[in-house]
Amino acid sequence: xxxxxxxxxxxxRIASGIRVALVTVTETTGSSPASAGQLMAVLADGSSAxxxxxxxxxxxxxxxxxxxxxxxEKVFGFSFSHAESGMVCGGGMGGYGNVLGEExxxxxxxxxxxxxxxxxxxxxxxxxxxxxxxxxxxxDGFPNIRYLVCKPESYEKDIQLMGSVYIVICTRGHKxxxxxxxxxxxxxxxxxxxxxxxxxxxxxxxxxxxNGYAGINDIYAPxxxxxxxxxxxxxxxxIMAEILLIKNNGSPSHKSLFK
Numbered sequence: 645x646x647x648x649x650x651x652x653x654x655x656x657r658i659a660s661g662i663r664v665a666l667v668t669v670t671e672t673t674g675s676s677p678a679s680a681g682q683l684m685a686v687l688a689d690g691s692s693a694x695x696x697x698x699x700x701x702x703x704x705x706x707x708x709x710x711x712x713x714x715x716x717e718k719v720f721g722f723s724f725s726h727a728e729s730g731m732v733c734g735g736g737m738g739g740y741g742n743v744l745g746e747e748x749x750x751x752x753x754x755x756x757x758x759x760x761x762x763x764x765x766x767x768x769x770x771x772x773x774x775x776x777x778x779x780x781x782x783x784d785g786f787p788n789i790r791y792l793v794c795k796p797e798s799y800e801k802d803i804q805l806m807g808s809v810y811i812v813i814c815t816r817g818h819k820x821x822x823x824x825x826x827x828x829x830x831x832x833x834x835x836x837x838x839x840x841x842x843x844x845x846x847x848x849x850x851x852x853x854x855n856g857y858a859g860i861n862d863i864y865a866p867x868x869x870x871x872x873x874x875x876x877x878x879x880x881x882x883i884m885a886e887i888l889l890i891k892n893n894g895s896p897s898h899k900s901l902f903k
Contacts, residue, residue, distance in 0.1 A: 645694045647683055653693040654685045658745035659772075660806065663688060665709035667722075667741040669696050674735025686741075688713045701737065712743050719743070747772050748834075748891065749807040753824035754815035755782035755791070758839065761880035762812065763789045769884065771810070776803065776824075796823035805831055810887055812867065814839040822848055829859050835890045837867035837883060869896060 654664045669682040678697030685693045686709035696702050701724045712720045723738035750766045752759045755777035763773045763786055775786050778795045794802045805811075811833055813824045821838060825848065828836055838845060845865035852860055868882030869889070889896060 650683045650685050650694040654744065657685075657687065658747065662806065663713050663743055663745040665713055665720075665741045665743050667696060667705060667709055667739060669737055669739040671739070672735060672737045676735035676737050678737045684709075686710065686713075696739070697737065705741075709741050709743075712741060717743055745807075747807045748810060749774065749805070750810045750812065750887070751776060751803075751805060751828075753777075753811070753813045753828075754820070754839075755779060755785065756814060756816060757876040758814050758879050758883075759812075760785040761877045762814075762883055765880055765884050766887070769888065772807065777815075778820075796820060796827070799823070799827040803827070805833070808891075809833040810835040810891070812837050812839075812883060812887075814867075818844065818848070822851075825852070825863070826857070829857055829863070835864065835887055836862065837864035837886065839867050839879075840865060842866055 654666055657664045665686045667684045667686060669678050669680055671680055672678050676697060677699065678701075682696050683694045684696045684702070684705070686706050688710055690706060690710060692706060696705055704724055705722055708720065708722050719740060719742055721738070721740045723736065725736040748771045750771040750773045752763060752773065752775045755775050759775055763775055767773050767789060772790075774790045774792055776792045776794050778793065780793045783791045783793070792802070805828075809832060811828050813821050813828070813836070815821050815824060821840065825836070825838060829852070845863075849860045849863070864886060867886065868879060869885045870882070871885065872878035872882035888894065
């Protein structure tokens with residue numbers, strides 16, 4: 645397989661939020677079936693594109709790559725003797741792997757004015773952004789942003805949350821906010837924030853608690869840091885600031901020496 649095909653395979657998976665270990669052979673000794681410069685892309689399920697020589701050594705490298713993906717490693721090295729791997733060719737090989745695609749994904753439920761300000765702001769900070777809305781006519785407000793037309797009753801079938809998941813719920817009404825929160829709360833996530841007043845959030849949380857939902861205390865509602873007026877752009881900035889605070893384990897304190 646050509647390098648460009650392996651890299652295209654890698655890019656397609658990364659764009660979908662799938663982590664990929666891109667393995668590069670940097671050196672070989674003896675009668676190794678590999679050669680320096682060979683590439684192989686490995687996914688967590690063991691599927692791959694390309695080869696680093698085949699046989700038992702390639703199998704071991706795949707397992708090392710899978711372990712790195714599952715352990716959250718960014719870079720790993722490897723060095724294997726073919727003889728120790730049970731191959732008769734002798735020699736050995738070494739190289740390194742880079743785990744790519746540990747991406748931050750922001751899922752915005754709702755396509756109104758706040759979402760239209762928040763989506764490009766999040767994209768500019770490196771998030772893969774998906775807007776989920778049941779009104780197709782709002783899509784023009786999200787150029788270069790993934791826009792998924794989906795009704796609440798289809799969430800289970802049509803939505804797959806990938807990567808490091810951050811969620812903002814800002815739909816057009818209490819019922820659709822509740823539908824989104826019910827879908828999201830039981831799924832792995834780094835952050836869930838919901839628009840609305842303390843009174844609205846409290847009533848909804850009490851309802852979900854009675855229905856047996858866990859994790860309610862981890863929801864940020866009202867959403868955002870307390871820095872914004874009622875202007876949608878300011879609210880979007882306050883939401884993004886809160887998300888970055890969580891993502892980067894930051895602090896809301898000033899950095900200025902004079903504060």
